[in-house]
């Protein structure tokens with residue numbers, strides 16, 4: 001069984017930043033669904049490159065069959081991992097249903113780390129991120145935020161009803177956010 005922590009929050013809330021620190025210090029392997037999709041977009045011979053780029057620019061969500069397969073391939077490649085941080089997934093009902101179909105019997109879902117941060121702060125962070133992403137522009141960000149509000153936040157609410165959500169306010173300096181995240185992981189791994 002793969003031990004899994006989902007990491008969710010609005011675009012620019014700091015998921016990748018915090019996951020990198022968790023990976024470095026707490027022995028979990030960070031899998032960013034967005035990064036895996038961008039890598040597939042660039043992969044020579046990929047049949048999904050154009051489809052992925054269109055979704056990324058539009059801030060819409062790629063069909064789960066593509067994303068979930070990329071995640072499972074990455075997990076298989078790291079059988080040694082103590083656990084996995086699944087960053088930016090599940091992002092909608094299709095993601096959740098597809099994950100249950102493909103991975104439901106293979107994973108132990110520990111909890112959902114929800115990084116909460118005001119959207120205006122998130123947008124400003126993305127506009128100043130400087131990573132050359134094709135979706136860090138005002139038009140794409142508006143669509144990404146709409147998708148988050150319409151499709152992703154209901155997924156967080158789904159997990160909240162199951163008592164699985166651990167919310168951390170990420171509108172603070174990274175070190176303060178991370179200090180609280182460490183406490184969440186410590187509590188979860190005590191049980």
Ligand SMILES: Nc1ncnc2c1ncn2[C@@H]1O[C@H](COP(=O)(O)OP(=O)(O)OP(=O)(O)O)[C@@H](O)[C@H]1O
Pocket residue numbers: 009010011012013014015016017018034088125126128129130170171172173174177
């Ligand atoms: N607590 C913080 N305070 C200030 N800036 C932050 C904080 N956390 C992350 N950032 C910065 O904000 C930007 C977005 O962070 P990051 O890429 O981790 O967000 P994300 O949630 O993964 O975004 P996306 O969903 O778009 O991939 C980066 O430039 C990062 O350095």
Ligand SMILES: Nc1ccn([C@H]2C[C@H](O)[C@@H](COP(=O)(O)O)O2)c(=O)n1
Pocket residue numbers: 011032033034035037055056059060061062063067087088089090091095135144
């Ligand atoms: N489960 C996912 C995760 C990401 N994507 C696409 C659409 C997102 O806007 C884009 C970037 O994700 P991020 O790096 O911001 O987490 O990747 C998706 O379709 N499905």
Ligand SMILES: [Mg+2]
Pocket residue numbers: 015016032034088
């Ligand atoms: Mg990210």
